[in-house]
Amino acid sequence: MANDQCSKESNCAKTSEEPYLLDSSTFLSEEMNNVGEFRFNSNRHANSSLRFSNNDCTVEWIEASQAIWIPIETKAKLHSGKWSLEFDVEWMGTHQIGVGFLLDWNIGPDWGFFGYLGSSRSAWSYDPSTGDIVTNTESVHGNLPKFTGNSGVIGLELDLPKNEIGKFTFIVDGVRTPTKQLPKSGAVAIPAVCLLSRGQKVTIRNLIRLNQDKTTLPVRNFSPIPGHRYFARTTNGAIQFTEFGINSSLIDPVTKAWTRVVCSIERMSTNSSRIRFNGPVNTTIRSNLALRLSYDEAHSWSVSRILYSGLSAYSDIAIVGNGTRVALVFENGEETFADRIFVAIVPASWIENG
Incomplete structure (x- = not known):
């Protein structure tokens, strides 16, 4: 997509500080848990x-x-792990279009002199109209799959280790492109698109963190100190669990006839630093089904919203609608907690604003 003219909406950052690429190996714990939000930055284009x-x-x-x-x-701002996401190009027309990512700098991402995706040396774009991977205004790999019509899906896999050189692969309508290396270790990637014609439309979806280093399991508590959920944590894909304890923030009902309750936990696809948990929040009976939200890898649960205040028990949760909604299926009833099964779908914002 080389062009001698620059878009008036290109991003140009000015600073007296020497620019450098961000390095996730230097991040503090708060930065490590922050990967931003998986949505377009509409604030930059409020009047466009x-x-x-x-x-x-x-x-x-x-x-x-x-x-x-x-x-x-x-x-x-993706870093410190393996990620996959998809660009659903709903309409491309007969013009070029670019989807891909930029690396983050201390002064913000570099769109290059011409201001399109793939114009700088720290940005990579896939153009499904030509079958090219573009960086620094040049095609670094051509003769790759093209869209056969005006629409299609392009996947992107990012391997972004903290202490090793990262790499990426595009998947075009199911066909994988050759894997390319990034210029440095500890890279922080910002997914992006570049529209080149009126009418073009793109949806980002299905952000997934692959092979995540740490997994937390909230489980039923049969210890001598009941009333709250037990937890187990692993850092090697559940081969071995190395951390155990009682999470005092998560209530686990204790009754004479029933042994605790099955709950559910799910990581948000739009923002992997946010984890949702659902279960009753009454210590003596199965009732008050709540949705909980954690911002620190399930160590604490700072947000809680009651979804159903009556008798309720086993439940399961799923993230739907590109991460914009949360779906639950749960037992509930008037006389017992398992008279019937409800399905509820609530906006993710309802929980976050609790």
Whole structure:
């Protein structure tokens, strides 16, 4: 997508500080748990010719503009692990389009002199109209899969270790491209798109953290000190659990006839630093089914919202709608906690604003 003209909406940062690429190996604990939000940064384009929808996970060029292209970055800052995500190009038309990512600098991402995705040496773009991977205005790999029509899905896998050189792979309508290396270790990646024609529309979806180093299991507590959930943590994919204890923030009902209750835990796809948990919050009876939210890898649960105040027991949770909604199935009833089964779908914002 080389072009001698620069979009008026390109991102240009000015600072007296010497620019350097961010290195996740230097992050403090708070930074390690922060990967931003998996949605487009609509704040940068509040008065532009773009329309954002689907909780800012979809962007469409709808109005005439003097810009030749419009670059749009997300609020996500992915690092310290393996990630996968998808760009659903809902309409491309007959023009070029770019999807990919930029590396984050201390002064913000570098869109390059021309201001499109793939214009700088720290940004990579896939163009499904030509079948090229572009960086620093040049195609570094061509003759790759193209869309056969005006739409298609491009996956992106990012391997971003803290202390090793990272790498990435595009998946175009199910076909994997050759894996490319990043310039340095500890890279922080910002997914982004670049629209080159009015009418083009892209949705980002299905952000998943692969092979995550740490897993937490909240389990039923049969210890001599009941009333709260027990936890176990692993850092090697559940081969061995090395941390155990009682989580005083998570209530576990204790009754004479029943042995605790099965609950559910789920990591958000839009923001992997947020973990949701659901279960009763009454210490003596199975009632008051609540949704809980953790920002620190399930060490504490700072947000709690009661979803169902009556008798309720076993439940399961799933993240749906590109992370914008939470779906639950749970037992409940008037006379007992298992008279019937309900399905509820609530906005993720309802929990976060609790």
